[in-house]
Amino acid sequence: MSQPEPTIAASAGPPDRRLHPWSWLFVLLQQLRQFVLPLVALVFFGSRRSDNGLADLWPLIGVVVLVVISVLQYFTYRYRVGGDSISIRSGLLQRNVREIPFARIHNVVLHQSLLHRMFDVAEVRLEAAGGQKPEAQMRVLGLDEAMALERDVRNRGQAPDAPAATTGATTASVAGDTLLALPTREVVRLGLISNRGMIVFAAAFGLMWQVFPERLVADWLQASFRSAAGYAGQMHLGWIGVSLAGLALASVFVALLRLLSVALALTQYHGFRLSEDRRRLTVERGLFARLRTSVAPRRIQAWTLLEGVLHRWLRRRTLRIDTAAGGPENDPRSLRELAPIATPDACDALITHLLPAAAWPPRWQALPARSWWRLFMGSATFNLVLATLLSWRFGGWGALVLLWLPCSAWLAHQHARRMAYAIDERLVAVRGGWWSRWWRFAEIDKLQALRLQRSPLDRRLGTASLWLDTAGASSLAPPLRIRFLPLAEAEALYRQLSRTLAGRRLRW
Numbered sequence: 001m002s003q004p005e006p007t008i009a010a011s012a013g014p015p016d017r018r019l020h021p022w023s024w025l026f027v028l029l030q031q032l033r034q035f036v037l038p039l040v041a042l043v044f045f046g047s048r049r050s051d052n053g054l055a056d057l058w059p060l061i062g063v064v065v066l067v068v069i070s071v072l073q074y075f076t077y078r079y080r081v082g083g084d085s086i087s088i089r090s091g092l093l094q095r096n097v098r099e100i101p102f103a104r105i106h107n108v109v110l111h112q113s114l115l116h117r118m119f120d121v122a123e124v125r126l127e128a129a130g131g132q133k134p135e136a137q138m139r140v141l142g143l144d145e146a147m148a149l150e151r152d153v154r155n156r157g158q159a160p161d162a163p164a165a166t167t168g169a170t171t172a173s174v175a176g177d178t179l180l181a182l183p184t185r186e187v188v189r190l191g192l193i194s195n196r197g198m199i200v201f202a203a204a205f206g207l208m209w210q211v212f213p214e215r216l217v218a219d220w221l222q223a224s225f226r227s228a229a230g231y232a233g234q235m236h237l238g239w240i241g242v243s244l245a246g247l248a249l250a251s252v253f254v255a256l257l258r259l260l261s262v263a264l265a266l267t268q269y270h271g272f273r274l275s276e277d278r279r280r281l282t283v284e285r286g287l288f289a290r291l292r293t294s295v296a297p298r299r300i301q302a303w304t305l306l307e308g309v310l311h312r313w314l315r316r317r318t319l320r321i322d323t324a325a326g327g328p329e330n331d332p333r334s335l336r337e338l339a340p341i342a343t344p345d346a347c348d349a350l351i352t353h354l355l356p357a358a359a360w361p362p363r364w365q366a367l368p369a370r371s372w373w374r375l376f377m378g379s380a381t382f383n384l385v386l387a388t389l390l391s392w393r394f395g396g397w398g399a400l401v402l403l404w405l406p407c408s409a410w411l412a413h414q415h416a417r418r419m420a421y422a423i424d425e426r427l428v429a430v431r432g433g434w435w436s437r438w439w440r441f442a443e444i445d446k447l448q449a450l451r452l453q454r455s456p457l458d459r460r461l462g463t464a465s466l467w468l469d470t471a472g473a474s475s476l477a478p479p480l481r482i483r484f485l486p487l488a489e490a491e492a493l494y495r496q497l498s499r500t501l502a503g504r505r506l507r508w
Helices: 023-049 053-076 114-119 143-156 169-174 184-193 196-211 214-235 238-269 309-314 344-354 371-418 456-461 487-502
Strands: 078-081 085-090 096-101 105-112 121-128 136-142 177-181 273-276 281-285 290-295 300-307 317-323 337-342 420-423 427-432 437-443 447-453 463-470 481-486
Touching: 023 053, 023 114, 023 121, 023 136, 053 085, 105 114, 105 143, 114 121, 121 143, 136 143, 143 290, 177 337, 177 344, 184 238, 184 309, 184 337, 196 238, 281 337, 300 309, 300 344, 317 344, 337 344, 371 427, 371 481, 420 487, 447 487, 456 463, 463 487, 481 487
Parallel strands: none
Antiparallel strands: 078 085, 085 096, 105 121, 105 290, 121 136, 177 273, 273 281, 281 290, 300 317, 300 437, 317 337, 420 427, 427 437, 447 463, 463 481
């Protein structure tokens, strides 16, 4: 937390350190990225609307102001590495001092773009629990200095009960142990499984729709469709030929999206390496821009295993984690994936290594067999409402939607067969899904809240759901909850977990 700088003289200690001499350049580029659109608009539109020669100088004046701000940030930013914390001083007119204890730092992120690599520097982010912004963001440090700062956090930020790092052969034998490394063929598999190409295509289409006039984009799409339809009509393909041509075009489109996904995966995950050094996990990855992120295993709050259809075809899974460190969930620099892609055995071995006191895979307890119709009710209600609306609009043809009901009931059966939970002395886990399967689990010591929830239908049927909350839970991951339990069983589990949590200390 920022606070006014003390007026008393600083006591003798480690010397203050500055950012890299080229840091002002990177701060300037970061600020120009935010103001590039207003500056471009001022250059192209401002000069057209004014004959005053001074108006043409405003972009140059704006750039000069940004340069001055960047240089002042370099001269006013200081940091000091103490015995158990990092002190950061910043500001010119309003001076601030921030103390960040090593024990509170959850994640350390070192980011290198191509420009960073050219200057042999890195951007450093220190993330603690809570908040949407890092505790400290240093643009930029020399690479050697950034690596030294990461080592300081790793060595001095251990848990109070963690054994001190020893020197000599013992330390050398465990330093930098590689837990998982992805060769190029595995990264290609990751690209084939992922949907990153579609995300980029949708973003590019949305950007085109925003940049160009809507009428122009709509006219272009209509003209393209009419040209394709006219060309197909001239060839006299018939409805079978048109269907085959459409299928071929769709196949080419999907293949191009998969190639784009593979290219993006190679860019982001090339050289992926998960290593363990002195009770801290470090992930390094990236082809052009290199990213190095580290977190202590004790900071992991929850785990998620994912297995989609393509995962099963290739016999692979994805292992993700939640930490209590703040930051947007879609930030690519956050440590979210311990294994972007790996075999099921490799994922299980990684979990067993990092959670040695927990039994994985656990002994699963299936939910009551009648749970399937609770899942079916939501789909059936939607189908009935949709069929009513379509029948009112199109007559009897709208009732064809009801043909989906048997398939929906079968899918509900399959999902109910997969739903299960497991609770022991160390771990609480749930699983679900059928088409795309998932496993969600956390150490009991990491649970922060329990909630027994009953809807009106639950009260009618004598059932309940048990929700379990952890810090840093991702909204993109399946919730950690046990659904459709008989009320007596749900209350018994609630009392059991409450007694366990009352006798243990919350571990961050």
